[in-house]
Amino acid sequence: MVSKSKVHTIYRCQNCGTAGPKWMGRCPDCGQWNTFVEEREAPSAGRAPRRMTEFSSRVTRLDQVVAETQARRRTGVGEFDRILGGGVWPGSMVLLGGSPGIGKSTLMLQVADRLAGPGHPVLYVSGEESLGQVKGRAVRLGVKNDELLLLSETNLETILETVRQTEPKVLVLDSIQTVYKEDLAGAPGSVGQVRECAAELLHLAKGAGTTVFLLGHVTKEGDLAGPRVLEHIVDTVLYFETERQHTYRILRAFKNRFGPTNEIGVFEMTAQGLKEIENPSMLFLGEHPGDLPSGTAVLAAMEGTRPLLVEVQALVSRTLFGMPRRQMTGVDYNRAMFLIAVLDKRCGFPLESQDVYVNITGGLQVREPAADLGIAVAMAGASVEKPVSAKTVWLGEVGLGGEMRAVAQVSERLQEARKLGFDRAVIPRASQRGLTPPEGLKVLTASSLSEALGHAAFR
Ligand SMILES: Nc1ncnc2c1ncn2[C@@H]1O[C@H](COP(=O)(O)OP(=O)(O)OP(=O)(O)O)[C@@H](O)[C@H]1O
Ligand SMILES: [Mg+2]
Incomplete structure (x- = not known):
């Protein structure tokens, strides 16, 4: 004792x-x-410290090691599969984080339904809802599956015992912050509990080859509530996010041992569950017959392997007292400051002494240099209060000397623009080499920001 x-x-x-x-x-x-x-x-009587994984091997030459090649299991939810790198890697541990009410349980129930099939049972453990509540959601989502097993439980030992009995291929734990280990002090959700429970589950994933999905809450600051250590333990960290007022949700891979990161998947929340948005560019573009409002330009950003057309809006107004105000939403603050300086010094737009506001519509974050030209065109347009054509897409990195620099993946971006009905693109001259633009899209080139702004025909 x-x-x-x-x-x-x-x-x-x-x-x-x-x-x-x-x-x-x-x-x-x-x-x-x-x-x-x-x-x-409580000191664990004589218990050896738990190891995170049970791997141990003799030293072996690399060429004698056989690589693990397993077939991924596709869920059929295209956006989800793409983010995981082409499907679920058997025996992996995936953490799905998101703020309360965003749709984590909805997404996982839909994914669990797609993964469950003959000889491939899935156990969905809910620590937050009763079986009746989960069933209620399943009915609403139209989920009917004999291979989907439900359990409402928070005690880790009971969960593991159920796993041993039912031998599911996939375990969903909703959520990691509600489970607890009896012989451990600390409330469910505390660092010690979360870490130990995750370690036990990792043991299960790597030992029995069961794929484990952990759901977790995210704090207001965007951190996973509980320890950051969880992000190191698991193979993949996915975040589900949205801007409060929007009905669509963005799924983002933050870390992935078996696939790419920086991919995004876009979903819409409906009464029947989450629906994939196959053409998300449509969401981020407004409806503008004719010209765009002044201070607005469209750019083609890459989100992972996918080109996404987004609108950038700028507003320039007179500074009333002292320091000019700058407010940047969705774009890199320092990059925007740099563009203000270049527009002022190299192109004659007097922005340094004025208030400048920039916003990417739809709550998206655009952080790549290829967005420079679109942002600069929006700011210049806002400064002279003149619009640009709604059918033109702007692409290019701007240098300190006001020069335009080549950007990557121009062809994919232009194809996406053409698909959405754009008929004109302005790109850096250096990106033109070897480029075959899609039919119907007129490509104009520029070697400097001034030349590119000439294509905007503001003045
Ligand atoms: N009948 C409905 N029609 C449309 N949308 C609904 C309906 N019921 C629920 N929703 C949506 O589902 C969301 C809740 O989904 P879900 O319970 O999967 O979220 P969660 O991230 O698991 O939340 P929690 O953090 O509380 O576990 C709600 O915010 C709402 O947008
Ligand atoms: Mg939930």
Whole structure:
């Protein structure tokens, strides 16, 4: 029996997992304030510290090792498969994070339904909802599947015992913050609990080859509630995000051991569940017959392997007192400052002394240099209050000297533009070499920002 005196108290940072004997206001490791929480640790009688994985091998020459090649299992939810790198890798552990109510359980129930089939049972464990509530959602989504097993449970031992009995190929745990291990002090969702439960589940994934999906909540700041350590343990981290007012949701791969990151998948939330949006560019473009409003331009950004046409809007107004205001949403702040300076010094648009606001519509983040020209055209248009044609797409990186630099994947971007009815594109001259533009799209080139702005025909 563990004597009372042996139970000791430690304090652990809820953000990064750093532990210490004393409470601290600020974590010395991650620098976050007020993240230390008291944890009571019962010493595990003689138990060896748990290893995260059970891999161990003799030293072997690389050419003698046989690579793991397994068939991925496609879910049939195209956007989801693409983000995972072409389907689910058997025995992998995937973390799906997102803010409350965004649709994590909905997406996973739909995916679980697609994955479950004869000889491929899927166990969906809900720690947050009763069986009746999960069934209610299943009815609404039209999910009917004999190979989909449900369990409403939060005790990890019971969950693992059920897994041993039912031998599912896929386990969904909704959510990791609700499960707890009995012999461990600390409330469900605390760092110690989350880490230990995840370690047990990782053991299951790597040992029995069961694919494990963990659902997790994300804090207001965008961090996964609970320890960051979870992001290191799992193979893949997916985030489900949205702008509050929009009905569509963006699924993003943040980390992926078996596929690309920076891919996005776009879904729309409907009463029948999440529907894939196959042509997301349509979402980010407004309806503008004729010219765009002044200060608006369309650019083609790459999100992973997919080109996405987005609208950038700018507003330039007189600075009333002192320092000009700059507010940038969806674009890199420093990049936008740089473009303001280049427009002012090289192209004669007096922006340095004015307030400048920039926004990417649809709540998207565009962070690549190829977006420079579109942003610059929007800012220049806002400054002179003149519109540009709604059927022109702007592409190019701008240098400090006001020169236009080549960008990658021009062909894919132009094809997407043509598909959506654009008939004119302005690109850097250096990107023209070897390029066969799609039929019906007139390509204009420029070697400097001034020349590109000439194609905008503002003045
Ligand atoms: N009848 C309905 N019609 C349309 N949309 C609905 C309906 N019922 C629920 N939804 C949508 O589903 C969302 C909730 O989905 P879900 O429960 O999957 O989210 P979650 O991320 O798992 O939430 P939690 O963090 O609470 O577990 C709601 O925000 C709403 O947008
Ligand atoms: Mg849920």
